[in-house]
Amino acid sequence: MQLETYIKSGIAEAIASLYGETVDAETLKLESTNPDFKGDFTFVCFPYVRLSKKKPEDTAAEIGAFLKESIQQVDGFNVVKGFLNIEISDAYWLERFAVHVLGISRKNSGKVMVEYSSPNTNKPLHLGHIRNNLLGYSVSQILAASGYEVVKANLINDRGIHICKSMLAWKHYGKGETPESSGMKGDHLVGKYYVEFDKQYKQQIADLLATGVDKEAAEKEAPLMKEAQEMLRQWEAGNDEVITLWKMMNAWVYQGFDVTYKNLGVEFDKFYYESNTYVLGKDLIEEGLSKGVFFKKADNSVWIDLTDEGLDEKLVLRGDGTSVYITQDIGTAQLKYDEYHCQKSIYVVGNEQDYHFKVLFLILKKLGKEWSDGLHHLSYGMVDLPSGKMKSREGTVVDADDLMADMIVAAREKTEELGKTDNLSDAEKTELYTTLGLGALKFFILKVDPQKRMLFNPEESIDLQGDTGPFVQYTYARIQSMFRAAQNEDVNAKFTIESGRESEINLIKKLLDYEAEVLKAASTYSPAIIIAYALQLAKAFNRLYNDVSILKESNVELRRFRLKLAGDTAATIKQCLSLIGMQCPERM
RNA sequence: GGACCCGUAGCUUAAUUGGAUAGAGCAUCUGACUACGGAUCAGAAGGUUGGGGGUUCGACUCCCUUCGGGUCCA
Numbered sequence: 001m002q003l004e005t006y007i008k009s010g011i012a013e014a015i016a017s018l019y020g021e022t023v024d025a026e027t028l029k030l031e032s033t034n035p036d037f038k039g040d041f042t043f044v045c046f047p048y049v050r051l052s053k054k055k056p057e058d059t060a061a062e063i064g065a066f067l068k069e070s071i072q073q074v075d076g077f078n079v080v081k082g083f084l085n086i087e088i089s090d091a092y093w094l095e096r097f098a099v100h101v102l103g104i105s106r107k108n109s110g111k112v113m114v115e116y117s118s119p120n121t122n123k124p125l126h127l128g129h130i131r132n133n134l135l136g137y138s139v140s141q142i143l144a145a146s147g148y149e150v151v152k153a154n155l156i157n158d159r160g161i162h163i164c165k166s167m168l169a170w171k172h173y174g175k176g177e178t179p180e181s182s183g184m185k186g187d188h189l190v191g192k193y194y195v196e197f198d199k200q201y202k203q204q205i206a207d208l209l210a211t212g213v214d215k216e217a218a219e220k221e222a223p224l225m226k227e228a229q230e231m232l233r234q235w236e237a238g239n240d241e242v243i244t245l246w247k248m249m250n251a252w253v254y255q256g257f258d259v260t261y262k263n264l265g266v267e268f269d270k271f272y273y274e275s276n277t278y279v280l281g282k283d284l285i286e287e288g289l290s291k292g293v294f295f296k297k298a299d300n301s302v303w304i305d306l307t308d309e310g311l312d313e314k315l316v317l318r319g320d321g322t323s324v325y326i327t328q329d330i331g332t333a334q335l336k337y338d339e340y341h342c343q344k345s346i347y348v349v350g351n352e353q354d355y356h357f358k359v360l361f362l363i364l365k366k367l368g369k370e371w372s373d374g375l376h377h378l379s380y381g382m383v384d385l386p387s388g389k390m391k392s393r394e395g396t397v398v399d400a401d402d403l404m405a406d407m408i409v410a411a412r413e414k415t416e417e418l419g420k421t422d423n424l425s426d427a428e429k430t431e432l433y434t435t436l437g438l439g440a441l442k443f444f445i446l447k448v449d450p451q452k453r454m455l456f457n458p459e460e461s462i463d464l465q466g467d468t469g470p471f472v473q474y475t476y477a478r479i480q481s482m483f484r485a486a487q488n489e490d491v492n493a494k495f496t497i498e499s500g501r502e503s504e505i506n507l508i509k510k511l512l513d514y515e516a517e518v519l520k521a522a523s524t525y526s527p528a529i530i531i532a533y534a535l536q537l538a539k540a541f542n543r544l545y546n547d548v549s550i551l552k553e554s555n556v557e558l559r560r561f562r563l564k565l566a567g568d569t570a571a572t573i574k575q576c577l578s579l580i581g582m583q584c585p586e587r588m
Numbered sequence: 589g590g591a592c593c594c595g596u597a598g599c600u601u602a603a604u605u606g607g608a609u610a611g612a613g614c615a616u617c618u619g620a621c622u623a624c625g626g627a628u629c630a631g632a633a634g635g636u637u638g639g640g641g642g643u644u645c646g647a648c649u650c651c652c653u654u655c656g657g658g659u660c661c662a
Binding site: 031034313353355420455471482543545587 | 590591592593594595599600601602604607608609611612613614620624625626627628629630645646657658659660661662
């Protein structure tokens with residue numbers, strides 16, 4: 001980092017002294033050199049040929065020569081077209097490595113809330129939730145590592161017509177079944193009745209169609225639907241019987257979710273419940289009306305005109321005074337800010353709600369909430385199956401609990417096939433398979449840019465070789481094994497090294513990148529950056545491992561140097577994987 | 589009707605935000621000291637970045653248009 005700014009001002013000096021032109025060193029762009037070329041930093045000269053009035057190649061060569069003279073760490077340079085590749089001396093990297101400390105120095109970046117998961121309490125979690133949960137948790141970890149105080153929040157959708165559907169189906173067809181009586185996980189049990197409702201409802205529609213009723217009317221008039229709507233009205237009126245049933249079934253679901261969250265390794269600091277927050281926001285609608293941000297239509301409904309922003313008019317309160325989704329989201333945003341005063345607030349929500357959040361943030365801004373600038377929708381694409389979209393009502397989903405269990409089985413089979421289960425107790429085996437199976441799953445999902453839809457084929461289990469979680473975990477385990485064998489070695493001993501091999505210098509450079517990569521991942525909310533880095537780091541180490549001997553090296557200084565390389569690599573891998581929510585096995 | 593997202597090798601995907609010869613993994617093929625752990629490493633092959641136009645020193649990236657997949661708003 002230091003060196004980069006140093007080189008930039010060197011380039012500015014070069015331009016001043018060679019061409020008599022002033023440029024601000026801050027505005028110069030210095031890129032890291034493409035691995036296919038020799039060098040460490042690359043300065044792209046094309047934009048500056050109008051200052052030098054020379055060919056790009058000549059400009060690059062002149063600036064390169066100037067830097068080599070004026071900056072001692074610059075060992076040499078090469079020019080390809082207008083690209084100036086600046087080569088830094090090995091000595092510089094070795095010095096940096098000698099004083100290298102692990103971790104990140106940045107502190108007190110501010111306070112941020114990450115809202116994620118946000119499940120409905122009428123069915124168990126599925127693959128889509130897994131993507132959401134992993135993203136939310138990982139981004140929280142990354143932000144925390146880069147110095148933020150993070151509040152992990154979960155807004156639970158625990159009321160509404162869909163909840164009433166499960167409740168009603170249970171009431172009609174459940175015969176008093178409970179998680180205890182059936183041995184079924186609570187969320188799965190409730191989900192079963194959600195599916196049952198749909199089945200019965202469809203039957204009723206079919207019956208009505210047969211009597212000559214048209215489709216739209218049939219969907220509206222089916223007795224079950226009318227009953228569900230009546231139940232929702234009673235819930236809102238506080239009917240004792242309905243509320244008691246609602247509490248009981250929600251409690252089952254929460255017990256189930258707790259297990260899933262624990263297995264998935266995610267957690268929360270704060271829970272919000274929609275049964276509390278759905279009443280919020282109406283006061284802010286009043287505020288907006290008096291400020292002239294909103295307007296009323298003839299039917300008394302309240303709207304905001306966003307046509308200036310290229311959007312439509314948006315309803316924010318119905319004519320009968322009842323809320324719409326955005327009403328409560330406005331209120332909840334205010335509630336969150338009042339409670340925590342976070343500078344930033346991130347919503348991890350699927351991209352089908354892109355428009356919704358665009359409108360929500362715009363409304364809050366127009367209401368004059370200065371904190372609205374810190375709001376961000378971390379949008380992600382749907383997870384598709386080969387058969388198409390997952391539909392929970394039709395039961396065509398990949399269940400979160402099942403998927404995790406399948407991954408653990410796959411990890412077990414692979415490990416046993418390699419014959420690496422010897423000398424492990426049953427408890428250790430279980431822990432190992434869990435670490436590897438979930439590691440593969442988390443890595444697989446977070447490796448992909450969130451914006452993209454992803455295809456998941458349950459038939460082809462997730463790879464355990466190549467660019468995968470277990471690959472990185474293997475690198476870690478292998479280093480740990482080396483340290484177990486190096487017990488009479490003074491691991492913390494100082495060493496003096498004058499020069500390094502290419503594989504060693506490359507690994508040093510990667511290790512020194514850690515902080516910059518984490519900060520980049522934090523500013524773009526992207527776990528994928530950490531994953532890509534962890535892979536590169538593991539590869540750089542594996543290359544070194546095949547290139548040179550470490551424990552078998554006879555030269556003490558070299559041996560200690562390489563042991564420190566290995567130790568720092570392992571520690572950095574562990575940090576990276578913890579940001580993804582992954583564990584590192586000591587052996588595998 | 590209007591708006592947004594996605595399209596890269598057979599498959600899963602990356603590209604330092606406009607930079608170099610589009611980079612990996614899986615699958616396929618070849619090789620690695622009698623393996624400090626082979627879930628590794630080195631290499632080969634695989635591409636008109638959906639199609640067409642434009643902007644410029646330079647386009648997977650920006651603009652226009654068109655095709656395909658998906659989503660949202662009323």
